[in-house]
Amino acid sequence: MTGAAALFDTIVAPITQTGGAVAVVRLSGAKSVAIAEVVSDWRQGPAGWATARLAQFRHGDEGIVTAFQPAKSYTGDETVEMSIHGSQASVGALLEACHKEGARLAEPGEFTYRAFMNGRIDLTQAEGVRDTVLAKTEAQLRQANSLRDGHLREQVAGLQDQLLTVLAAIEASTDFSEEVGELDRAAAQNQIGSVQVELSKWLALSQYAALIREGATVALIGRPNVGKSSLLNALTGTDRSIVTAHPGTTRDTVSETIDVQGIVVRFIDTAGIRESLDEIERLGVERSLAETNSADVVWFVYDASQGWTEADEAAMPDRPVTLVANKCDLLSDVSGLPREPAWPVSALTREGVADLLATLVQDVPGAEPPPVNRRHSALIVEAIESLDAATNTLASAVPDDMATVHIRSAIRILGEVTGKTASHDVIERVFQTFCIGK
Ligand SMILES: Nc1nc2c(ncn2[C@@H]2O[C@H](COP(=O)(O)OP(=O)(O)OP(=O)(O)O)[C@@H](O)[C@H]2O)c(=O)[nH]1
Ligand SMILES: [Mg+2]
DSSP states (O other): OOSSGGGGSOEEEEOSOTTSSEEEEEEESTTHHHHHHHHBSOOOOTTOBTOOEEEEBTTSOEEEEEEEOGGGSSSSSOEEEEEEEOOHHHHHHHHHHHHHTTOEEOOTTHHHHHHHHTTSSOHHHHHHHHHHHHOOSHHHHHHHHHHHTTHHHHHHHHHHHHHHHHHHHHHHHHHSHHHHOSOOHHHHHHHHHHHHHHHHHHHHHHHHHHHHHHOEEEEEEOSTTSSHHHHHHHHHTSOOSOOOSSTTOOOSOEEEEEEETTEEEEEEEOOOOOOOSOHHHHHHHHHHHHHHHHOSEEEEEEETTTOSOHHHHHHOOSSOOEEEEEOGGGOSOOTTOSSSSOEEOOTTTOTTHHHHHHTTTTTSOSSOOOOOOHHHHHHHHHHHHHHHHHHHHHHSSSOTHHHHHHHHHHHHHHHHHHTTTOOHHHHHHHHHTSOTTO
């Protein structure tokens, strides 16, 4: 995929997972039709584009062949898609036959890479394709669709246009000051400011986009027997974790993932924290502490029926936690909990469990966040910095055209988001995250 010459190869790969009843093998590149005509009895014919037709394959299978002309294909190159039976044997034989006729096995993401190189899509849309394939929740799918539809591409282009207008005004006033007069600095600063405001808005919401994309991990910690495992089971509606009346039941970390209003949340049940002579338990406690450090959120569970004890205090980690007061079914009144503020719950009756879950998404704004991922937000931070430098220059005694350097750099950085001005390395890195056949 690296060399420019590789773009002229005809490539082939299954675009479906193996193991299904049907598999689709895609050929893309100038020799696609010619190869398909050798490996099957299919003939393109005079008006054969985008028409599905049954064909017999030389390796013995039969299936449907559809050819796409470059202007209308996914990759922007001549493409043929062959649907055959999904067995490994049949797919393998067809790939082998295509290979013999000169097709090279496509690398992961190479079909989409070609679509990008042929200008059919930008880098954000390519990322949208990848995210659509990987989406597990509806919210992830909405974000992916928005990227793939070119939503971010258009918005970035809009901001680049605004910056180009400012750039033109500055350049005109420095090059043709006699004709156009002095630069209206306030107006230029305002225009730059409005781009910065928009970028900052994206950045502020990007943490929610990340939450949707990457999900969150919640570690359940606390001393033994307070009901962490019971709570994991209650939260996830499973019997994932073993529950007994004996303190020290959970020895290893146990995790279960659920969808909380579109966010993939992985709950991690841990071994109760206490000093122990038992080596297995001690190793379990070490793992609990490690999970405590790496989780996005920590729920510290205590047994409300016993009150807040010294052992609870001793087990408290040195990081912000949400206190969860479990076994509230054993209390007649939860208004005066032994340690506040805490979320009163009962893993037994499930009282309060839904409210506790809701705390994970309470700060998520109702509106859909822009589909900004980590790669984009790092660039947005850089673009904002360049624009800061531009406004500072315009506010100083330095000649106005010094600001153009910073504005140009902001435009270039935004171009890295869409891939227009991205280096080969950056582009490669994006496509390395793709799966085969995409
Ligand atoms: N009444 C009542 N009992 C509960 C509740 N939650 C857990 N228990 C009981 O408390 C005991 C310990 O529960 P576990 O879920 O195993 O506790 P744990 O914190 O995972 O304990 P370790 O794994 O030993 O650290 C069991 O007998 C549970 O049935 C609750 O909300 N109410
Ligand atoms: Mg347990």
